Amino acid sequence: MSDTAMPTNPAQPRKTSNVLRWSLPLAVFAIIVAFLFVGLFRDPREVPSPLIGKPVPSFSLAELHRPDQRLTSADMRGHVWLLNVWASWCVSCREEHPLLVALAKANVVPVIGLAYKDDPADGRKWLASNGDPYRASIVDRDGRVGIDFGVYGVPETFVIDKAGIIRYKQIGPLTAEALDMTILPLVRKLQQS
Amino acid sequence: MRLVVVALSLAATAAFADDALDARLKALEGELRCLVCQNQTLAESEAPLAADLRKEVRELAQAGKSDDDIRTYLVARYGDFVLYKPPVKPVTYLLWFGPFLLLAGGVAVWLAVLRRRARMPADEAADASTAAAANADVARARELLED
Numbered sequence: 001m002s003d004t005a006m007p008t009n010p011a012q013p014r015k016t017s018n019v020l021r022w023s024l025p026l027a028v029f030a031i032i033v034a035f036l037f038v039g040l041f042r043d044p045r046e047v048p049s050p051l052i053g054k055p056v057p058s059f060s061l062a063e064l065h066r067p068d069q070r071l072t073s074a075d076m077r078g079h080v081w082l083l084n085v086w087a088s089w090c091v092s093c094r095e096e097h098p099l100l101v102a103l104a105k106a107n108v109v110p111v112i113g114l115a116y117k118d119d120p121a122d123g124r125k126w127l128a129s130n131g132d133p134y135r136a137s138i139v140d141r142d143g144r145v146g147i148d149f150g151v152y153g154v155p156e157t158f159v160i161d162k163a164g165i166i167r168y169k170q171i172g173p174l175t176a177e178a179l180d181m182t183i184l185p186l187v188r189k190l191q192q193s
Numbered sequence: 194m195r196l197v198v199v200a201l202s203l204a205a206t207a208a209f210a211d212d213a214l215d216a217r218l219k220a221l222e223g224e225l226r227c228l229v230c231q232n233q234t235l236a237e238s239e240a241p242l243a244a245d246l247r248k249e250v251r252e253l254a255q256a257g258k259s260d261d262d263i264r265t266y267l268v269a270r271y272g273d274f275v276l277y278k279p280p281v282k283p284v285t286y287l288l289w290f291g292p293f294l295l296l297a298g299g300v301a302v303w304l305a306v307l308r309r310r311a312r313m314p315a316d317e318a319a320d321a322s323t324a325a326a327a328n329a330d331v332a333r334a335r336e337l338l339e340d
Contacts, residue, residue, distance in 0.1 A: 044231060050272040117241070143245050150270040152228035152242055 049150050049169045056083075056164045057148035064115055064123055064137035071112070071138050073164065080190045082111045082183075083158040084134070084174075085146065087118040088126035090154040096173035097130050103179070104133035109187045113137040116146050116154050159183060161190045218251055221260050224277045225250075225267065234277065 051057075060072040084100060086093040100111060113134035115123040120139050127137070140146050149158065159168040168186055170178055219236055227238035227246075235243050235250070246267070253263050267275045279285050 047228065047272055047274045050269060143242070144249075147245065147249060147270060150272070152271065 045153070046171050047152070049166075049171075051150055051158075051166045052169060054166055056158075056160055056166055057145070059138075059140075059145045059148065061114075061138035061140060061145060064113070064120055064127075064139050067120065067139075071136050076110075076112065076160065077164055078162050080109055080162055080187055081135075081160050082109055082187075083114055083149075083160060084111050085114045085116050085149070085151050085154050085156045085158075087116045087154050088122040089118065090116075092173045093155045094130070096155055096175075097133070099174050099176060099179060100133040101131040104135075108184065109191075110135040114145070114149075115139050116151060117141065117143040157183070159186055159190070162193075214251075214254060217260070218247075218254060221254075221263065222247060222250065225264075226275050226277055228271055228275065 056073050056076075058073045060070050063069045063071055086097075103109070104111060111134055113127075113132075113136070115137060117140065120141075123137070123139070127134075143151075149156075153171070155173055157170040157174055158166050161167050167190060168183065170183065174183070222236035223234050225235040225246075227233045227235050227240055227243040229240035229242050230238050233240075233243075235246055250263055250267075253266060258266070264276065273279050273285075279288065281289050
């Protein structure tokens with residue numbers, strides 16, 4: 001009687017440790033897979049900007065169409081506005097451009113264009129042939145203002161509120177989805193406040 | 194004659210200062226990330242933005258800014274991402290201490306295994322796993338052969 005009872009008792013803890021033996025590595029494996037899987041769909045080029053929630057860097061730049069006029073960061077105070085950083089040499093800017101033209105037609109929010117490290121003559125030609133959606137265009141010939149905005153690739157688009165605080169930054173070309181789901185709802189909210 | 198010596202030594206100190214600045218900038222740029230080609234440092238990268246930033250960094254250094262000032266300047270614009278060596282703060286705790294946690298976990302598992310082996314006599318351990326499996330295999334083989 002005691003002979004049959006003996007083996008089952010010590011076997012009990014061994015059975016649970018056997019479960020642990022395969023479930024623990026499996027759990028660790030599952031966690032690693034989960035991390036890698038999420039990593040598959042994240043764009044390493046999208047670096048979160050430290051400028052979100054910070055005031056717009058001050059600038060004073062010549063306008064593209066009226067080189068004798070300057071536009072400064074203070075001029076846009078009291079307006080919710082978008083700053084679109086683009087260049088005539090930038091290929092993916094062509095991709096987002098029709099969206100900006102449509103946005104300008106809808107007249108929802110003023111967009112200021114920043115021609116980043118571009119020849120003004122090329123920029124003007126580019127806008128003439130692709131359409132000019134900008135309330136005003138400014139020229140950052142040497143990219144200095146771009147550095148202040150933390151620009152590291154064109155196109156980039158910033159949403160700036162009435163107090164001149166940067167609220168959002170779109171890295172890479174605008175998409176209809178980004179506009180409808182994120183940028184325009186944010187603009188409407190900021191315009192009401 | 195004296196003038197020439199003075200001029201030469203001035204030129205020499207200027208050149209020396211330049212060399213020192215170059216060395217300092219090279220070291221600093223070696224620990225800053227280029228945002229365009231993200232696996233290169235600012236010193237290595239040939240991206241136009243990297244050239245602009247090198248120029249910016251040089252001008253800041255010439256204006257008397259310290260390495261820390263320059264780092265702060267870049268972090269304010271591009272975030273901690275520009276630093277190859279990220280600062281230790283709550284969001285980076287896992288990054289800094291995670292490897293040690295994993296190591297500690299590994300050591301704990303290893304110790305647990307060692308302790309269990311020590312508790313179990315060697316032949317019993319062999320019995321428990323390999324012998325049992327071998328016996329089962331033999332039994333199954335015999336069964337198959339007899340069919």
